[in-house]
Amino acid sequence: MMSKTAAMRDAYGEALLELGASNRDVVVVGADTTGSLKSGVFATKFPERFFNVGIAEQNLVSIAAGMALAGKVAFAGTYAIFVPGKSVDQIRNNIAYPNLNVKLVCSHGGISVGPDGASHQQVEDIAIMRAIPKMKVIVPGDAVSTKAAVKAIATIPGPFYVRLTRSSTPVVYDSGFEYQFGKATVIREGPDIALVACGIMVPEALKAAESLKSKGVSATVLDLHTVKPIDSETILKVARQCGRVVTAEEHNVLGGMGSAVAEVLGEGHPTPMKRVGVMDTFGESGEAGELLKKYGLTAASIEQAASGLMQSR
């Protein structure tokens, strides 16, 4: 586990190919980023069911809504900075309000987009999407769970947002892994502290847990891939067991997964916690690894937060 890396975008393309073969109602709509998103592989196999609308993200979302209205399972997406970034009204009014079968799968979430800089680094999308009624939000932790999640949501009616990462990331799960939408995955169990992560912070949380172990701290690691609807049951369970919680996400700490966990704990079982994430700031250009370090999105940051919580009692 985690010795190799894979791209979530490639996994998305593979999932689309399988879905296209098994369900003739699956259509794919893109906006000039289909090569990058790997949704383009669907076009070579099923050209009649693939539609490129050009650089027009609002139109992308609304056309996908129209296709869902006429009975299709519409997969649409581009870079996260544009969807949801440029198309929130269309997502809210065309997809979520009528509860349509549109699956928005978008790549380039977070600051690990890298050299393109802050204009392309979406750190607000989880907050935006989880505030929209009926919208379901998934932030997969690796390529294996990305493929499983994309295949799973094709069979669940209603609107989804799936946030992917630009770069290749460590593979957390083996291919036999069974994905369960809405159910957080307990990857590692320990009684001292719970590390709750999503997206690329899942492997970082695992690294942090390993390092903490050498210091005598045994951590639970929870992959909270489904940010909405949130798995309150599992979150409360690990909070009761561990008594301390650290959340980690490649997103603004305001409104994201950490906020969602804080809501659950605040109402259900108030627990000392710390949030690791982007501290309400914009990113900048740089190599992904350097930026993640600079903005505190690493195993070391998670470990530091955990150690702080361990000492505070």
Place this chain on the structure above:
Amino acid sequence: MDTAQEIVHLKELALSTRKLILEALAEAGSGHPGGSLSAVELLVTLYFHVMHHDPKNPRWEDRDRFFLSKGHAAPLLYSILAQAGYFPTEELMSLRKTGARLQGHPSMGIPGIEAPAGSEGIGLSLAVGTSLVAKLDNRPFRSYVLMGDGEQQEGQVWEAAMAASKFRLDNLTAIIDRNGIQQDGLTEQIMPLEPLAAKWRAFNWNVIEVDGYDFSQIMDGFDLATSTRNRPTVIIAHTVKGKGISFMEWSPHYHGTAPTKEKLSDVLSELER
């Protein structure tokens, strides 16, 4: 029924539609009369002459689709749907009330409504989506969308216009209610649209201009749209905001101000004249 007889029938429907719009708005105490009254003849023609639809089976797979992109004209669409038999006309008096089905702008759950509307500039994209599916699955239905003229200021309209001509959606007809007025004033002062027909031609659409109150022109326009191949059609209908009520005509104020209950009987009697 020959054409002349049919036009007499459609005129009667236009009159009853205007009455229902004004009664519903007066009862609601808020809403948008101007852009509802301007497009009455267009929707009467669509629902009672052009479209294939079944009020007893609103989800019929091969029904023609209608999208009201100018969602604030909900009282118009509701009045049409009620008279077509989608729901009782009495229900129109519940418009905009808490717990009622008839929301201030179209929403799901109302028989005959295809999609929510209210945020301008979006309906054409939805119709592009349904038209693409009809082409993909070789199904016979057509998609229609009514847009406002002020709405042409939204960029998404032109994104959709490009897409519809790229995909050669000859099963799609857009209608523009060209009444020249938007909430803040005249379209040509707020953000000029002219030359509007030339813009749509430049986007490779088949453009037809009609008098929005001349039933035979409107019918011919829809016939021509249906018989046009490889290109979508836009019908630019020249209309009058607030049509039929003298103090509402050409008035930006009555874009979004309902008639009072006290004034209603005067207003209705003007229609009978």
